[in-house]
Amino acid sequence: MAHDLEQKALASYLEDHNLKHTKQREAILEVFLEVKGHITGEDLYQRVRAHHPGIGYTTVYRTMKLLCDAGLASERHFDDGITRYEIEHEHHDHLVCVRCGKIVEFECQMIESAQDDIVKRYGFRLLRHRHELYGHCPDCQRREKGGA
Amino acid sequence: MAHDLEQKALASYLEDHNLKHTKQREAILEVFLEVKGHITGEDLYQRVRAHHPGIGYTTVYRTMKLLCDAGLASERHFDDGITRYEIEHEHHDHLVCVRCGKIVEFECQMIESAQDDIVKRYGFRLLRHRHELYGHCPDCQRREKGGA
DNA sequence: ATAGATGCAAATGTTTTGCAGGAAA
């Protein structure tokens, strides 16, 4: 499967850092990749638990932190204050549906360069940014018209 | 003082909604306007407390919620997860210095219209957005060179 | 007099930490 690559990356990270390769860590990474990220700690916990009862919240949170350090995941904080983990990949921003929770990624070079201009204007040195658009996705707009 | 206007707005909001005009509410609004917003609940609590010992966190939080309803304040959530209250005014976004915590507002029409394009492309209906640039402000960059 | 406000303490919800037992190397 396509996830072998990431499992190998995890293994080599663990090895390089004198950490142990446990079934819990493997299981959490597995589920995380399966759902393609954008998942909360709670949700991840529930899903891993389905296959591995007995696993604790603690392990999920600790493992996700580890995956972030390993460069396989990254944390995202949207409006609801709940941390979500996504698969680490090149820079992008998000569209979030406030009705169904769907998250879509986008990337816009024009905005990036406008940001650079703003930063220059104020004399800041830019480290990172966060840009989120909240609204209703096409499916939910259709549902609205339907009557829900 | 310039704050009379807002105190009047508060009074009329309270009246319209059958709420009472208390010294706590007045004091909190006073301090909030004084510091020009972008303040945390904790910070606001400490400052109000300096002049009005005995006031509780609860009242600060409840009053800020009320001021938001009244359209005088609005909540902002930056990266650190602590709610900050700002003076409500026309749409804008923020530059945040991650060293000293300074917050600068900006507004960019080019970005706004680029957003509209993106939203259209994905078929979303845009309700609101959040755009924050994190970096080092000019003062902190100077300090860095200095040696701190 | 009475609806509404206050302040305390306790609850909340998410994430983290201390610790004793358990598993990988």
Add this chain to the structure above:
DNA sequence: TTTCCTGCAAAACATTTGCATCTAT
């Protein structure tokens, strides 16, 4: 067999709520 992990329970932290008391109207 030593080092690192795990899971539980408890802590942490910002914010909210229950409740008895107090206050503006």
